[in-house]
Amino acid sequence: MKNAAENFIKKDTAETILEAAVNRFSVYGYNKTTMAEIAEDAGMSAANIYRYYKSKEEIAAACTKNCMCEKANVLKDIVRNKKLSATEKLEKYVLATLRMSQEAALENKKIDEVCAEITKSNPQLIHDKIASNKALLIEILSYGNQTGEFKVDDIMDTAVAINAMIVVFDVPMFMSLYSPEEFEDKAKSVIRFLLSGLKN
Structure with a gap:
């Protein structure tokens, strides 16, 4: 049960990051967007976002x-x-x-x-x-x-x-x-x- 709950939370957080990225890309463009800005929009630290995605390119691909x-x-x-x-x-x-x-x-x-x-x-x-x-x-x-x-x-x-x-x-x-x-x-x-x- 614990692993299932952790996986659900992780998936939900990953989706929150992607939603934040899409919103920022649509306003500022891909080139002017940074990982730190996506993290801030998603309500997390810049360091924490790398637990889910290794790079901005990986986020764009997702x-x-x-x-x-x-x-x-x-x-x-x-x-x-x-x-x-x-x-x-x-x-x-x-x-x-x-x-x-x-x-x-x-x-x-x-x-x-x-x-x-x-x-x-x-x-x-x-x-x-x-x-x-x-x-x-x-x-x-x-x-x-x-x-x-x-x-x-x-x-x-x-x-x-x-x-x-x-x-x-x-x-x-x-x-x-x-x-x-x-x-x-x-x-x-x-x-x-x-x-x-x-x-x-």
Whole structure:
């Protein structure tokens, strides 16, 4: 019981640190944030924070993992919704990806700094995200083939190609390029293009 309680407290403290880090990153940016400032925001000493995270880079990676997991869960719910056709799954997948990126960019104006740091210091996280997206797209394509909605010969290669086509909707730092309405129009155009190819 004692170990379970200690683990719960440790997990709760780690989450408090991550929450404090996200809030500070969003206001001051990654580059101008220090471990001491995150510790102060989390209500602990600068020395104590190192019991949970070895560096600011490790905190940023943990924040990114949490964000990726939340997004992945939303997309999984869409892909595994038995009430949706394969066409609807793909449409909702792309639009949900865009809307989550727009929300992230709106909530965290400095998110591009965190993205740049993660890409440089922890590229495996990016590769993991790409692999997760690819797996979900494979599920959609396989289901579409089963129902007769799609005619896809090479599901693996097609999933890779689709992911490459929609990656612009999956990067918060790109959201400033167009208005939300313009981005949604572009996403819908890509969806129409994809569906026309998948059905022929």
